[in-house]
Amino acid sequence: MSNSIRTCLWFRDGRGREAAERYCSLIPGRRVETTFVTLTEAVSISVATDDQAETDRLWAALTANGGEETACGWLKDRYGVSWQIYPKRLSELTMSADKNVSARAMAEMMKQGKIDIAAIEAAARG
Numbered sequence: 001m002s003n004s005i006r007t008c009l010w011f012r013d014g015r016g017r018e019a020a021e022r023y024c025s026l027i028p029g030r031r032v033e034t035t036f037v038t039l040t041e042a043v044s045i046s047v048a049t050d051d052q053a054e055t056d057r058l059w060a061a062l063t064a065n066g067g068e069e070t071a072c073g074w075l076k077d078r079y080g081v082s083w084q085i086y087p088k089r090l091s092e093l094t095m096s097a098d099k100n101v102s103a104r105a106m107a108e109m110m111k112q113g114k115i116d117i118a119a120i121e122a123a124a125r126g
Contacts, residue, residue: 019079026061044082051087052117058085059114069113087117093124100126 017032024030027047049055062085063069066078073086093105101124108123109115 015079019077019081022079026058044084046084046086048086048088048091055085055087055115055117058083071113072109073112073115075114086115089117090115090120093120096124 016037020032023045024032047058049058059069059075062077062083063075064078068076070076070082073084073090074082075085076082090105090109094102094109096102096105104126105120105124108120112119
């Protein structure tokens with residue numbers, strides 16, 4: 001059995017197809033099926049990347065041409081969609097069974113815009 005995930009984004013300004021095609025170009029194997037309706041703040045996309053290089057690539061692509069960085073791995077792209085881009089390792093550190101590691105990792109993450117996993121790992125070690 002094969003699972004698939006569909007994302008439904010609603011845009012006000014008629015740029016839905018443009019945005020959807022841009023997103024599909026960033027993640028291999030994706031395609032646009034249909035576009036219609038209006039974007040709302042109720043939608044965000046979270047991407048757990050394999051490593052810092054993939055985090056950096058997606059972050060740069062999504063903040064380019066009018067996107068804006070926010071906090072803790074969150075950004076808003078040029079179409080107004082909120083994304084959280086972070087290395088999978090972040091979850092391991094912030095959800096560590098060692099509460100001290102978890103707290104230090106979380107504290108460092110809270111200082112960051114784009115996630116720098118090396119800095120978070122260093123902070124987690126103490």
